[in-house]
Amino acid sequence: MExxxxxxxxxxxxxxxxxxxxxxxxxxxxxGSILHSKGxxxxxxxxxxxxxxxxxxxxxxxxxxxxxPSELLQIYRGEYITFMLMLSEYCESPLLECFSQIKEKxxxxxxxxxxxxxxxxxxxxxxxxxxxxxxxIFRTSCSTTFISRHCLLHLxxxxxxxxxxxxxxxxxxxxxDLPLNTLGTLENFLKLVVNIENTRNSSAVIxxxxxxxxxxxxxxxxxxxxxxxxxxxxxxxxASASAGNLLEEDRSCLLWLNKQxxxxxxxxxxGSVASMEEKDVTEMAWGLANSKQPVLWVVRPGSIxxxxxxxxxxxxxxxxxxERGYFVKWAPQKEVLxxxxxxxxxxxCGWNSIVESLSEGVPMICQPCFGDQKVNARCLxxxxxxxxxxxxxxxxGEVEKTVKRLMVKDExxxxxxxxxxxxxxxxxxxxxxxxxxxxxxxxxxxxxxF
Numbered sequence: 540m541e542x543x544x545x546x547x548x549x550x551x552x553x554x555x556x557x558x559x560x561x562x563x564x565x566x567x568x569x570x571g572s573i574l575h576s577k578g579x580x581x582x583x584x585x586x587x588x589x590x591x592x593x594x595x596x597x598x599x600x601x602x603x604x605x606x607x608p609s610e611l612l613q614i615y616r617g618e619y620i621t622f623m624l625m626l627s628e629y630c631e632s633p634l635l636e637c638f639s640q641i642k643e644k645x646x647x648x649x650x651x652x653x654x655x656x657x658x659x660x661x662x663x664x665x666x667x668x669x670x671x672x673x674x675x676i677f678r679t680s681c682s683t684t685f686i687s688r689h690c691l692l693h694l695x696x697x698x699x700x701x702x703x704x705x706x707x708x709x710x711x712x713x714x715x716d717l718p719l720n721t722l723g724t725l726e727n728f729l730k731l732v733v734n735i736e737n738t739r740n741s742s743a744v745i746x747x748x749x750x751x752x753x754x755x756x757x758x759x760x761x762x763x764x765x766x767x768x769x770x771x772x773x774x775x776x777x778a779s780a781s782a783g784n785l786l787e788e789d790r791s792c793l794l795w796l797n798k799q800x801x802x803x804x805x806x807x808x809x810g811s812v813a814s815m816e817e818k819d820v821t822e823m824a825w826g827l828a829n830s831k832q833p834v835l836w837v838v839r840p841g842s843i844x845x846x847x848x849x850x851x852x853x854x855x856x857x858x859x860x861x862e863r864g865y866f867v868k869w870a871p872q873k874e875v876l877x878x879x880x881x882x883x884x885x886x887x888c889g890w891n892s893i894v895e896s897l898s899e900g901v902p903m904i905c906q907p908c909f910g911d912q913k914v915n916a917r918c919l920x921x922x923x924x925x926x927x928x929x930x931x932x933x934x935x936g937e938v939e940k941t942v943k944r945l946m947v948k949d950e951x952x953x954x955x956x957x958x959x960x961x962x963x964x965x966x967x968x969x970x971x972x973x974x975x976x977x978x979x980x981x982x983x984x985x986x987x988x989f
Contacts, residue, residue, distance in 0.1 A: 550649035552580040553986065554641065556634070556656035556663040558623070558679075559589040561811040562891050563657050565782035566679045566747045569774035570655065571599060576779055577983050580649060584637050586626065588612065595783035602640055606633035619812075620723025620731055623659050627734060631662040631669075638670060652989050653742070661734040664741060673742040673989045680890045682746050682756040682770070683710060683918060684718050684911040688732050691717055696725070709755035716917045720910040722812075738766070743985055747772040747894065750974035751964050752923070767985065769978045773894040775873060777969050777979065786811065789867035792835055793874060799833050802882030802955070805904075805946055806875055808837035809887040813908040814844050817851050819933045824852050826938020828859040832946045835865050835875065876901050882955065883945045888912040888926075893919065900962035902954035904929060904945055925958045 553574055557567035568591060571581045575598055582600040585591055588608045593601040606629060608622075615622040641651065653673040656663030667674035678685055690705055694714070701714035720728045738744065748770045750757060761768050771777070796804060807827070809815065815823075820843050827834050843851050849866055857864075872892070875881060876899040885904040886892045893915055896903055903926040905916035919926030927941050945951040968975040 550580065550646060551578070551652045551987070552582060552641070552645055552649055553652055554582045554584055554638075554654045556584050556654060556660045557591070558657035558659040559586055560619075561589065561785045562889050563659065563679045564589065564591055564785070565891060566774050567655075567657060567677060568596065568782040569778040570677065570745070570747075570771075571596065572778035572780040572782075573771075573774065573979060574983070574986075575599070577979075579652070579986070580645070582641055584634060584641075586630065589785055592783050596780065600641075600644065602637050604630060604633045604637050606630050615723075618723040618727075620720055620728045622723075624727055624731055624734075626660070627662045630660075631666050634663060634666045635669065638666070652986050655745070658735045659731070661737065664737075668740050674740060675743045675745060675986075676738060676741050677745045677747075679747055680718075680911040681748050681893075681915065681918070682753045682760055682768075683708070683712070684890070684914045685735075685746075686756055686759055687712055687717050687911075687914050689736065691719060691732060692729060709759055710918060710922050712914060712917055716913045718911045718914050722909060738764070741766060742989070743767045743769060743982070745982065746770045747774050747890070749773070749965060749968045750978075751968060752897075752961070767981070769982045771975050771978045771982065773898050773965060773969075773975075775891075775895060776898055776965065777975065784869070786839070786869040788869050788871045790871055792865055792867050792870050793878065795865045796835065796875065796878045796880045799880035801879045803946070804833045804835055804878075804880045805830075805883045805885060805942060806835045806837075806870075806881050806901075807885040808870065808872065808892070809839070809842060809906070809908070810889045810892060811839065813887045813912075814842050816844055817846065820851060821853050822933040822935045823938055824856050825859075826933070826935040827864075827942060828856055829935065829939045830942035830946070831863070832942055833863045833880075834860065835867070835870065835881070837867055837870050840868055883942075883951070885942075888915040888919065890915060897923075897925070897958065897961045898965050900955070900959035902926060902945060902951065902958045904941055906930070906933075923957070923961065925954050925961065927954075 555567050555571050557564045575581050584602050584604050586604050611625045654663050654667045655675045658676050658678045664674045698714050705712050743766050749772050750770050838849050840848050884896045884901050888905050888907045905919050905926045905928045907913045907916040920928045967973050
């Protein structure tokens with residue numbers, strides 16, 4: 540990628556509006572780092588919830604949108620779909636106020652080129668129209684999830700239990716795999732889907748994905764769109780700076796990994812939002828212990844319902860895994876996945892985790908919880924064939940069997956080979972001449988044309 544200053548001939552500023560969740564915030568900050576390396580000035584306009592840490596990006600301007608979401612959070616805590624809908628209703632005017640601050644702080648010779656906003660922050664598009672600025676949507680999930688969501692608008696609840704394949708999708712996605720989100724009511728989720736699909740005022744759409752990985756889905760979107768599509772991923776591999784974390788990383792696990800044999804450790808992490816029932820964690824724990832495989836297990840505080848941390852884990856478990864297990868509250872995931880000791884990743888299948896895992900050639904055990912995770916898990920297991928699915932209530936015998944299939948059986952070794960092939964394709968895509976490299980330069984050209 541070009542260094543700072545090479546991409547722009549005059550000062551230009553891009554305003555980023557991220558959604559306030561780690562899986563959305565980090566990719567947006569990576570995108571900001573990439574655009575900054577092209578010579579753009581970056582302003583991040585954010586709400587006061589899961590706020591980014593400005594110290595991680597000293598070259599960016601950070602402005603808080605003058606809206607206090609605390610009342611909405613109290614009303615809709617846990618119902619994040621409803622919370623996001625309410626943000627769209629209330630935040631357009633505060634974002635316009637934020638732009639008056641941006642204009643006051645920028646150099647007179649500097650032009651605001653456009654707003655790039657998360658697909659969930661749809662109020663940004665309306666604000667951009669009022670300001671006569673172009674807007675670009677950033678979709679932090681995969682392109683297959685995007686086209687899968689549309690199918691939900693025409694189905695009944697009964698349809699969503701079907702094992703039948705959805706005929707209009709380019710990959711073997713079942714009706715039961717469609718990205719229904721349980722963090723709110725169905726009615727509000729469908730309203731949010733309609734908001735997400737409203738692209739009439741947008742100049743382009745960015746995806747954190749790779750052309751080779753989702754060629755058929757991207758082709759379908761391009762056929763049905765009136766604006767350019769830019770698959771620019773994996774952004775964490777392209778960006779020159781770390782996005783930072785909302786949770787504190789425990790780096791001691793890297794020292795533990797240094798003592799383990801290559802490809803021997805199963806890394807377990809269910810992401811920054813998903814939570815599990817105590818009974819499922821108990822079955823999961825004993826299945827892991829009985830597999831006899833070394834395990835690095837991230838147990839996020841509060842992720843086991845009714846408990847603060849690992850006090851719910853079964854009596855005797857710590858003794859069973861004493862020499863083979865390591866527990867942390869949060870891990871430096873990208874470094875963990877790049878460590879030679881890690882041979883598999885048990886994940887909730889959030890898109891960022893998948894992109895990070897594939898970028899390092901690590902196959903996965905898939906335990907999707909909600910939303911796009913079901914589509915992602917299906918793609919991992921049936922399209923790219925680098926994942927094994929675990930769904931529904933966990934049972935320790937099935938857990939043990941699945942862990943062994945991935946970590947010690949020939950089946951898992953074949954998956955590792957396929958995952959390493961995907962890693963090589965990722966590396967090609969971000970090099971000069973690669974698809975993501977070219978998409979990034981095309982995006983820069985578009986922003987410069989505004």
